[in-house]
Amino acid sequence: MLFAHDTEVALVAAAALVNTTGSDGEKLPDLAALDDFVRTYEWTGDREHTAAELRAVQDLRPRLRRVWEADEDEVVQIVNTLLRESNALPQLVKHDQWDYHLHATPSDAPLATRLAVEAAMALVDVVRSGELSRLRVCELPDCGNVVVDLSKNRSKRFCDAGCGNRAAVTAYRARKAAARA
Template identity: 70%
Template sequence: MLFAHDTECSLIAAAALVNTAGTGEGLPDVAALDDFYVAHAYTGRHEHTEAELASVRDLRPRLRRLWDADVHEVVTIVNGLLREHDALPQLITHDDEPYHFHAVPRNAPLAIRMAVEAAMAVADLIRSGELNRLRICAHPDCDNVVVDLSRNRSRRFCEAGCGNRAAVTAYRARKAAARG
């Protein structure tokens, strides 16, 4: 583990959330948000409403800017999210989890918790000089975001199968070159 467990989980969840806004709507309904909530082990308040879904969807473009901006703009975005939601980091333990940071109460709206957790995780990347671990997928037909948590900083492709597509394309190109 390169970063604290909660930092890694928050970065992965933020990337997954951003990627739900890709070519097709990845959060088409409340049931999809429920699945996302479970898949990324969120805890605390979850209203299961259209309003909550809309607020989570509205967060995506703001989080996406974390992948597209230079470090100074990322700092501005992170500080804005933390200030806007009155974040006050505190060490918490619950549900048999080790101590980790919560910066807003567990009963805060889900979109606020998602925003603050992402901001706190990106703040860790900035503090450790590792902001370059936030990347865009290297596949030419993909615009998804990637969090590279590998030790050797080698992750290039997103979770949508782009690495496999690139490998197949390269394989076919080698075979065609050998034949021709």
């Protein structure tokens, strides 16, 4: 394991949140989609279930996306801003099936705040470990999704939206066409 379990979970969730918007449309269009996202990534704590909550989560996405495009100094600036704006106060907590891990907001903080702070806290570990190169953009042309490479050999090149399969099929077809020619 490269990072602590809660760090890896937060990084994957942050990438998934960023990838809910992009060239293939809005994947977080309504409260039902937000509910599914929260359930899929096992976010705990209070929820408002309002349009304002949905909008706040949607508004967080471009701020997090910037992390995948920025250099280290800008990532640090983004992380520090997210933590400062949220008045983050890291504490060890234990709940549900989780052993002790860090939370930096109370469970009744707004969902977008909790998402921002969890991502920021995970990014603290990434920066401190000198592992920003593990945050990438999918290599399939025209995809644009972000990737968190948690592999031991740093080999993850494609996002989780099937781009690896599409790249393999494209390469296979190109080889077959070249063989016929």
